[in-house]
Amino acid sequence: MNKPIVIIGVVILIVGVVLLAVGAVGVLRGLTVVTTFSEPHSGEYVSAELMLNSTSGVAVTSAAANGGLIPAQDVNLVNSTNFGQYALTPHSNVAGAVTYTGLMGDYYYVAFASSQPSSKIVATPLNGGTLGSSPLALGGILLIIIGIVVAVVGVRKKSG
Numbered sequence: 076m077n078k079p080i081v082i083i084g085v086v087i088l089i090v091g092v093v094l095l096a097v098g099a100v101g102v103l104r105g106l107t108v109v110t111t112f113s114e115p116h117s118g119e120y121v122s123a124e125l126m127l128n129s130t131s132g133v134a135v136t137s138a139a140a141n142g143g144l145i146p147a148q149d150v151n152l153v154n155s156t157n158f159g160q161y162a163l164t165p166h167s168n169v170a171g172a173v174t175y176t177g178l179m180g181d182y183y184y185v186a187f188a189s190s191q192p193s194s195k196i197v198a199t200p201l202n203g204g205t206l207g208s209s210p211l212a213l214g215g216i217l218l219i220i221i222g223i224v225v226a227v228v229g230v231r232k233k234s235g
Contacts, residue, residue, distance in 0.1 A: 080229030088222025095215025109184065109196040120192050121150065122184040129200045130179050137193045138173040142186030155187040 112120035124147060125133065133144060143162030145153055153161045163182075165173040178198075186192040 077229045077232040080232060081226050082229075084222050084224070084226025084229050086222070087218055087225055091215045091218030091220075091222050093215070094218060095212055097215075107196075107198040109198075110194075112184075112186070112191060112194075114191075116154075118155070118187055118189060120186045120188060122194075122196055125182045125184070125196065125198050127178050127180060127182065127198060127200075130177055131198050131200050133175040133178060133182070133196060133198045135173045135175075135184060136171065136195045136197075138168070138171055139186035139188050139192045139194055141188065142184060142192060142194065143173075144175055144178075144182045145185045147181035147183060150183045150185065153185055158185070158187060 107125060109122045109125065112122055114120055120139075120142075125144075127133075135142075135144075141155065141158065143158070143165070145161050145163070149161045162185075163175055163178075166176045167174045184194065184196050186194065
């Protein structure tokens, strides 16, 4: 075993874990998650207000068949018959997951259904803190891998 190489590997591993933790906290802090809805009218379910202060993306899992994002100023005008006039067009709709991109402002997710929707809404800023933290997390993962490799090489290498 080459002790100095093992120590270097462990130090790299520790730095990687710290970077991963800092990056993950930054990513999680930037997210807004909504899972509960109020029912202002029978069969109409409205999320808490999504206040997007910077350009953001919104993903909705288990999206309601008759549901979508509505600008906050229009939420009182929406009903089940005119819903399509006010709902934003999603960027993508794949297997019940709907995404919206490039949003800024205040929005509500409105669904018309016979029971409480199981939709989960996640909003994340597309610039600044959240995406700025992603490279930290990725760099942390990379350093963890490098640290493990260096430590293993140090354990297997004979002192010279």
